[in-house]
Amino acid sequence: MLINELSKKTGLSIHTIRYYENLGMIKGLADEKVKSNNYKHYNNNTIERLEIIIEAREVGFTLAEIKKILTSWFETTESKPETLELFHAKIKEIDDKMRYFKQTKRLLEKVCEKIQNNE
Structure with missing residues (x-):
């Protein structure tokens, strides 16, 4: 095509x-x-x-990370552990971001509460 x-x-x-x-x-x-x-x-x-x-x-995933994934997935069989490591690192990164956003959300909720209570 x-x-x-x-x-x-x-x-x-x-x-x-x-x-x-x-x-x-x-x-x-x-x-x-x-x-x-x-x-x-x-x-x-x-x-x-x-x-x-x-x-x-x-x-x-970044383009560089995606390129590694594609190479591993389509072109080699030896780098599957590297791909798995890349996925685990991305999961950890997402977990860290989720913790950060939850913390930020709690802080904003406290600020909103203070504003509502005219503090």
Whole structure:
């Protein structure tokens, strides 16, 4: 499929897909027989990769972390422990943020209470 179809299937803009391709996270294949255009074709594996990128971005992974995940998931079998370690680190990061936000929420609630009581 061409990039415009890939864009429609994933909901990502063509610009974003090209950006991920420039980072080496996905790869399109040019038809070597056709010299008149630079069209690249993408397979279903590319959709799967982009879905992983989308989901990983939603939960807070950086692009560098996502690139490691993609490499581990699709290209090697030896770095699965590294990927698991990366996931555990992200879980810890999320837990830390949750603690921080809960603490901030409690503080704001106290301030609101003081304002309501005219203190």
